[in-house]
């Protein structure tokens with residue numbers, strides 16, 4: 544179901560730097576622990592983030608895994624303190640790689656959440672098609688979002704994020720409901736495997752940040768796990784995606800970021816969102832399929848005499864030894 548894009552009703556639409564519950568958009572230009580300290584207990588409905596993965600990206604120093612987990616535990620503990628009793632926390636992570644061996648970070652972080660008495664509701668697989676090409680293992684094409692709640696009384700607006708049914712016209716053919724639609728006319732539950740393109744070079748949302756969230760990924764979490772006017776915070780804000788998804792749907796958003804060039808990008812994108820000029824990939828757009836879109840260069844590599852191979856043959860760079 545396509546959600547309506549709603550403005551922030553009766554709320555301020557300017558970006559401030561210090562967190563206050565009376566504001567609605569906060570970009571804290573420093574360490575997330577400092578921002579979190581200023582957030583009152585149990586005041587936040589959704590905390591959603593993608594922390595540094597400790598893999599040596601330009602904005603992080605690669606730490607020993609144990610030290611990384613300790614640092615994450617400090618941030619997660621503060622986040623849980625600020626989380627409302629009906630709130631949710633979603634931690635989006637991939638793998639830590641140690642001399643070619645992978646360690647899925649969600650498994651390493653899971654005990655931190657359960658030791659803080661949170662309950663896991665889903666381990667969402669986010670599948671995408673683009674990324675590094677591995678030669679000694681299969682290329683990584685998914686990451687996970689681990690979703691926890693503080694209590695059993697959590698907000699979950701499933702109708703807001705339903706997706707089209709595969710067979711919407713299917714009806715019961717026998718029994719007491721014969722003739723009625725057998726599937727929910729509002730659409731189906733999107734499940735826990737989300738196929739959403741990641742933000743790589745051709746993506747309309749790409750900035751110079753190496754690992755942005757696609758806005759549509761966070762929109763789904765905002766719509767399902769919060770209500771209008773609620774606070775959404777992202778302790779590792781990057782380019783401001785979580786705030787964009789929040790304010791697009793009438794929520795408030797706050798986040799911290801330490802790198803000045805990303806702070807500037809985040810502010811620019813949030814201002815574009817406020818003005819209605821930010822270009823993003825719509826939530827309801829199907830994933831591009833080169834074959835059904837008529838791309839004649841897409842052939843099976845093992846087919847002899849295919850067009851793609853002929854093109855490669857003309858190019859010295861791809862000639863076989």
Ligand SMILES: C[S@@+](CC[C@H](N)C(=O)[O-])C[C@H]1O[C@@H](n2cnc3c(N)ncnc32)[C@H](O)[C@@H]1O
Pocket residue numbers: 573574575576592593594595596602752754755756757778779780781782783784785799800801802805
């Ligand atoms: C994986 S990126 C998040 C990208 C973000 N999801 C987006 O859509 O752009 C992690 C970000 O956390 C920032 N960061 C690292 N340590 C931080 C800290 N202690 N406090 C705040 N931000 C931090 C990094 O500079 C980086 O931009």
